[in-house]
Amino acid sequence: MLDQVSWTQAACSRVLRPVVRLALTMGLKYSHLDTLLRELLLDEARRLWLATGISKPNISQLAMTTGLNRKDVTARIREVDAPSHPSALSPAAGVFTAWLQLATESPGKNRLPINAAAQGTSFETLARQASRGNVHHRAVLDELIRLGMVAEEGGWVELAADGFVPAGDLQSMLALLGDNTRDHLQAAVSNTLGEQPRMLERAVYADGLTQEECERIHQLARQRWDTLHHELVQEMTAALERSGPGGNQRIKIGIYTLHEEAKEAGFDSPVKSPPAKEEKSP
Incomplete structure (x- = not known):
């Protein structure tokens, strides 16, 4: 059990580091993040209890699950769950x-x-x-x-653009960041917890490269994504027509590229590795 806690804590630390960087850059302080985390803990704890068949978890159950004291839970609990669904496509x-x-x-x-x-x-x-x-x-x-x-x-x-990336609108960019990152993590967490169905989650990487080589591969990924993007739009458009008004499921397929110095990723020095190393979920 202690190993599980430490492993999970290490994973959360890596996931949250870019979030903390964003928060500090945008002027958020500890108090903002503290309030946000407490509210999220309560929202997710309620969902966990609801999944067990309990229609309305009590204060003690929420306090036990979150580790928050009863007084804090009582002060923060709300009747209606905060929405977790993504922003609607504009x-x-x-x-x-x-x-x-x-x-x-x-x-x-x-x-x-x-x-x-x-x-x-x-x-x-x-x-x-x-x-x-x-x-x-x-x-x-x-x-x-x-x-x-x-x-x-x-x-x-x-x-005037080859993709809907509203770089000139900070609010829209933050909304996209929240929606896309949330869905990516949702798929990864679902796979890690063994939930069904298993979601496609793949990445391939290499280290010890020059910046020029990284950018060349980056452009290759962009070109291939353009082709796949258009195929997927066609499929989704046809699928909407076939599903009709009874469809209640959504699907999102995305891609990302990151290249940076190895030190930025937490390594002391670049580590040479095979050029087609793949990370994937079970």
Whole structure:
């Protein structure tokens, strides 16, 4: 049991280090993180008890599971669970993804007239289809321009990015970070705890490389992801149609690349290793 605690503590330390870096860089203090952690402990403890069939865990049960004292639990407990689901896909993200897919399938469609014409595709018709008519196309366009995703000129609009990464909007970038990292960790934790079904979770790495070699491999991953991304969008679009209104499941497939000095990763010096070392879940 002591080994399990120490192993888990070491894993949590590595997972939380980038979170602490983000928090300190953005001005959060210990008090902010302390409050956040206590609330998360209570939320997750309630879910653990609910999974055992107990509809409403009491103060003693929550205190025992979290290690918080009864007074603290009583002061913080809430009737409604905090939402753990990801942020909904924004209309701007949905329209941008649909347009990117269109431009891949039909070269030249990276530039469109804004308003619907008698023939051909326009941004207006694309936005109406992608958002199912729920949002006016001008509002979507203004948001994409604000985020630097598209450029407008003379009644036409053109793609200005190859992926929905709103680098000019800190709030949107933080929301994406929270959603994507949460889902990645959720898959990893689910696999570690032996939950079913087993989720795809793979990584391949090499160390002892130059920065130039790392960047070359980085660009290769970007190119391959572009192809896979478009295939997945096609599959998911078709799957939505087949699922109809009864579908209640969601799926996310992502990719990441990181290259840094070995010391940044916690090693004293670069360690030469085989160039195709793979980390994977069972």
